[in-house]
Amino acid sequence: MQFFKIITLNEAMDQVMTIANTQGLESERVALLSSHGRVCSENVYSKVDIPSFDRSTVDGYAVKVKDLAGATDSIPAMLTLKGDSIMGEATCYVIESGQAMYVPTGGMLPEGADGMVMIEHTEKISEDMVLIYHPVAFGENIIYCGDDLKREQLILSHGKRVSAYDMGLLAGAGIGELSVYKKIRVAVLSTGDEIIDCNGPMNLGQIRDINGYSLAGAITALGGEVVFKDIVKDDMAALRESVNKALEMADVIILSGGSSVGTRDFTQRVIESFEGGKILVHGISIKPGKPTIVGRVQDKMIFGLPGHPTASALVFEVLVRPYMEKLSRHEAKAMEIVAKVTESVHSSPGRDTFIMVTLFKAQEGWMAKPILGKSGLISLMAGASGYIHIKSDQEGLYKEEEVVVTLFKRGEI
Amino acid sequence: MQFFKIITLNEAMDQVMTIANTQGLESERVALLSSHGRVCSENVYSKVDIPSFDRSTVDGYAVKVKDLAGATDSIPAMLTLKGDSIMGEATCYVIESGQAMYVPTGGMLPEGADGMVMIEHTEKISEDMVLIYHPVAFGENIIYCGDDLKREQLILSHGKRVSAYDMGLLAGAGIGELSVYKKIRVAVLSTGDEIIDCNGPMNLGQIRDINGYSLAGAITALGGEVVFKDIVKDDMAALRESVNKALEMADVIILSGGSSVGTRDFTQRVIESFEGGKILVHGISIKPGKPTIVGRVQDKMIFGLPGHPTASALVFEVLVRPYMEKLSRHEAKAMEIVAKVTESVHSSPGRDTFIMVTLFKAQEGWMAKPILGKSGLISLMAGASGYIHIKSDQEGLYKEEEVVVTLFKRGEI
Numbered sequence: 001m002q003f004f005k006i007i008t009l010n011e012a013m014d015q016v017m018t019i020a021n022t023q024g025l026e027s028e029r030v031a032l033l034s035s036h037g038r039v040c041s042e043n044v045y046s047k048v049d050i051p052s053f054d055r056s057t058v059d060g061y062a063v064k065v066k067d068l069a070g071a072t073d074s075i076p077a078m079l080t081l082k083g084d085s086i087m088g089e090a091t092c093y094v095i096e097s098g099q100a101m102y103v104p105t106g107g108m109l110p111e112g113a114d115g116m117v118m119i120e121h122t123e124k125i126s127e128d129m130v131l132i133y134h135p136v137a138f139g140e141n142i143i144y145c146g147d148d149l150k151r152e153q154l155i156l157s158h159g160k161r162v163s164a165y166d167m168g169l170l171a172g173a174g175i176g177e178l179s180v181y182k183k184i185r186v187a188v189l190s191t192g193d194e195i196i197d198c199n200g201p202m203n204l205g206q207i208r209d210i211n212g213y214s215l216a217g218a219i220t221a222l223g224g225e226v227v228f229k230d231i232v233k234d235d236m237a238a239l240r241e242s243v244n245k246a247l248e249m250a251d252v253i254i255l256s257g258g259s260s261v262g263t264r265d266f267t268q269r270v271i272e273s274f275e276g277g278k279i280l281v282h283g284i285s286i287k288p289g290k291p292t293i294v295g296r297v298q299d300k301m302i303f304g305l306p307g308h309p310t311a312s313a314l315v316f317e318v319l320v321r322p323y324m325e326k327l328s329r330h331e332a333k334a335m336e337i338v339a340k341v342t343e344s345v346h347s348s349p350g351r352d353t354f355i356m357v358t359l360f361k362a363q364e365g366w367m368a369k370p371i372l373g374k375s376g377l378i379s380l381m382a383g384a385s386g387y388i389h390i391k392s393d394q395e396g397l398y399k400e401e402e403v404v405v406t407l408f409k410r411g412e413i
Numbered sequence: 414m415q416f417f418k419i420i421t422l423n424e425a426m427d428q429v430m431t432i433a434n435t436q437g438l439e440s441e442r443v444a445l446l447s448s449h450g451r452v453c454s455e456n457v458y459s460k461v462d463i464p465s466f467d468r469s470t471v472d473g474y475a476v477k478v479k480d481l482a483g484a485t486d487s488i489p490a491m492l493t494l495k496g497d498s499i500m501g502e503a504t505c506y507v508i509e510s511g512q513a514m515y516v517p518t519g520g521m522l523p524e525g526a527d528g529m530v531m532i533e534h535t536e537k538i539s540e541d542m543v544l545i546y547h548p549v550a551f552g553e554n555i556i557y558c559g560d561d562l563k564r565e566q567l568i569l570s571h572g573k574r575v576s577a578y579d580m581g582l583l584a585g586a587g588i589g590e591l592s593v594y595k596k597i598r599v600a601v602l603s604t605g606d607e608i609i610d611c612n613g614p615m616n617l618g619q620i621r622d623i624n625g626y627s628l629a630g631a632i633t634a635l636g637g638e639v640v641f642k643d644i645v646k647d648d649m650a651a652l653r654e655s656v657n658k659a660l661e662m663a664d665v666i667i668l669s670g671g672s673s674v675g676t677r678d679f680t681q682r683v684i685e686s687f688e689g690g691k692i693l694v695h696g697i698s699i700k701p702g703k704p705t706i707v708g709r710v711q712d713k714m715i716f717g718l719p720g721h722p723t724a725s726a727l728v729f730e731v732l733v734r735p736y737m738e739k740l741s742r743h744e745a746k747a748m749e750i751v752a753k754v755t756e757s758v759h760s761s762p763g764r765d766t767f768i769m770v771t772l773f774k775a776q777e778g779w780m781a782k783p784i785l786g787k788s789g790l791i792s793l794m795a796g797a798s799g800y801i802h803i804k805s806d807q808e809g810l811y812k813e814e815e816v817v818v819t820l821f822k823r824g825e826i
Binding site: 208 | 821
């Protein structure tokens with residue numbers, strides 16, 4: 001029999017992230033219109049200057065700035081009009097001293113012009129004559145070619161999740177499709193003789209598969225795809241068969257339940273039963289989540305999470321999610337909110353403690369209400385906003401102490 | 414000719430939201446596994462008590478509490494063992510005084526037991542005898558039937574977006590499918606003679622359709638579906654044809670560009686050209702976004718946003734997004750972060766001013782960098798985190814002044 005040393009969360013993370021760095025996902029090309037939320041798998045550079053020509057930011061007249069020197073309401077400058085700039089067409093006129101040309105907002109400036117006068121400061125006195133009551137500075141009301149974006153400038157980095165405005169920027173730069181990582185395919189297996197699916201009749205002593213659905217939701221939120229979901233009895237052969245199927249279909253396998261040390265703990269043996277199957281982590285000094293197992297089979301990671309819903313959810317957040325993000329080279333920033341904790345909380349000496357909280361706004365700011373009590377009240381968990389991390393060398397928390405709450409939602413601030 | 418009064422954002426919101434309240438979306442049934450992120454269209458009640466039986470929260474022995482009164486390491490209580498509780502099966506044993514039964518974590522308690530002793534405080538001395546070194550309190554280490562959730566208790570409210578943990582809770586309560594609102598079908602039309610799509614060659618004077626893609630992304634992020642996307646020339650007949658097609662396919666129509674008062678403003682005329690077509694809003698006292706038009710045709714809303722990318726995006730955020738959320742009865746809370754503004758900002762007297770900002774973390778906390786400068790730099794806009802709202806009766810902002818930044822992401826804290 002093999003004995004495993006319980007390791008810290010940091011040590012477990014190091015192992016998992018080191019492996020993620022050697023792994024990778026395949027890419028696929030998607031049309032820009034369907035790219036929202038996908039993770040970019042290349043550096044994307046602009047193909048053009050934006051704008052690609054000198055544009056006016058106002059409705060008004062393109063002029064030579066020196067023609068307007070000293071222009072006032074009483075002594076306006078008088079300029080000769082030369083045609084209009086037509087939206088969407090190149091302007092072939094050239095402005096010379098003493099001339100002006102009407103250009104609408106967004107229109108292209110004629111050659112020779114070096115300023116734009118707003119129409120409010122002008123008066124068109126005939127078909128070919130305009131009075132201008134106000135001088136302008138050199139370059140005023142003009143966006144020059146390339147002012148917004150230069151050709152070959154980086155516009156979307158490898159690993160960035162495509163946002164709405166990224167889509168606008170890509171469109172502006174003439175990028176109609178791009179390379180993104182394929183969605184991570186995940187298999188979710190719930191183990192336990194007492195577990196049954198959400199549908200169908202239930203006998204006394206059985207419970208519904210909560211973890212399978214919570215995990216499926218969290219994976220979907222992360223941009224992954226649940227390709228296989230199964231409920232497996234505490235039976236070595238059945239579990240091996242299900243894991244084998246999962247290995248064929250998925251990039252990552254997540255089990256929950258059955259990872260406590262005990263007679264019904266088959267996860268470890270199943271992992272080791274595959275050729276090259278290796279246990280990497282067997283026990284992490286965190287609370288909840290201590291009996292977490294991490295293994296690797298055929299270059300695929302297998303995470304064995306505790307059966308307890310809160311523990312399973314928290315280990316997913318602090319270990320599996322960072323792994324999946326690293327796999328798609330997407331470094332999502334955790335969203336954090338500083339809040340005051342509504343009651344005192346004990347920590348577990350020597351273990352990193354994670355406590356789910358519900359945030360609410362009071363007069364004095366954000367308050368974090370710990371979800372404690374008899375463990376695993378899923379009705380409370382559904383209302384959780386995020387979690388507090390009490391480090392292993394840290395005492396518990398006092399009521400009203402300021403804490404950092406990591407939100408379950410990721411943001412790109 | 415009809416003259417329109419420019420109204421405040423609040424007045425425009427009132428009109429739009431009043432209409433949204435009279436409108437509604439159809440519902441559809443979805444399987445729980447595909448429900449993540451959808452908006453629930455009914456109140457969902459639990460079909461069962463959770464747990465549905467009295468469960469142990471520890472590995473240990475089910476006992477009668479009074480049998481252990483005074484038990485210590487030196488004078489343990491000695492109890493007779495009665496079989497095991499089998500996971501997933503009902504326990505038909507009854508515990509009587511002097512008896513104990515082994516129950517694993519999550520297992521069902523036998524009738525008659527009123528406390529659970531952790532295995533750590535016991536010693537099994539023979540097949541049918543156990544010593545117990547520690548008393549327990551009444552109900553200790555037990556979750557009673559219905560402790561987590563009572564049958565008929567509300568577990569998911571009408572209008573809530575389904576989260577990962579909601580999915581777990583629904584599964585636990587035996588809900589395998591639920592009613593959600595159909596995705597809002599949106600048509601996105603970009604107008605302007607100079608606008609071309611993101612693909613294909615571009616002539617001098619033309620620009621790519623930025624707004625169409627930014628809006629499509631924002632709609633997708635919101636859970637909507639872009640069912641029609643078009644680029645339309647500044648031509649009354651062409652615009653009418655495109656809007657007509659949009660009315661057939663979509664629940665909401667969003668135009669951008671062509672809403673400035675001017676010779677090429679066809680949006681208003683097109684809306685009025687349909688039977689019952691009505692202009693509701695023509696000009697809002699906000700900056701940017703003043704030339705916004707809102708109309709209604711055949712019980713469908715048409716939003717005419719400015720052509721300027723920042724203006725179009727901001728009007729979508731402050732007007733269209735709340736409308737779409739109301740349409741699906743989803744009251745999403747805006748995520749707000751308090752930050753210090755990095756430079757002074759002017760406001761526009763009498764107008765609500767919105768300024769996009771990029772957030773970053775400095776030693777003294779969150780800092781908000783306004784995206785100003787020559788208007789509409791889309792390269793900067795792609796890096797925006799959210800916006801500041803300077804109310805119409807408010808002065809500008811001083812450098813280092815504390816401001817509330819509304820994030821583009823919505824959260825359910």
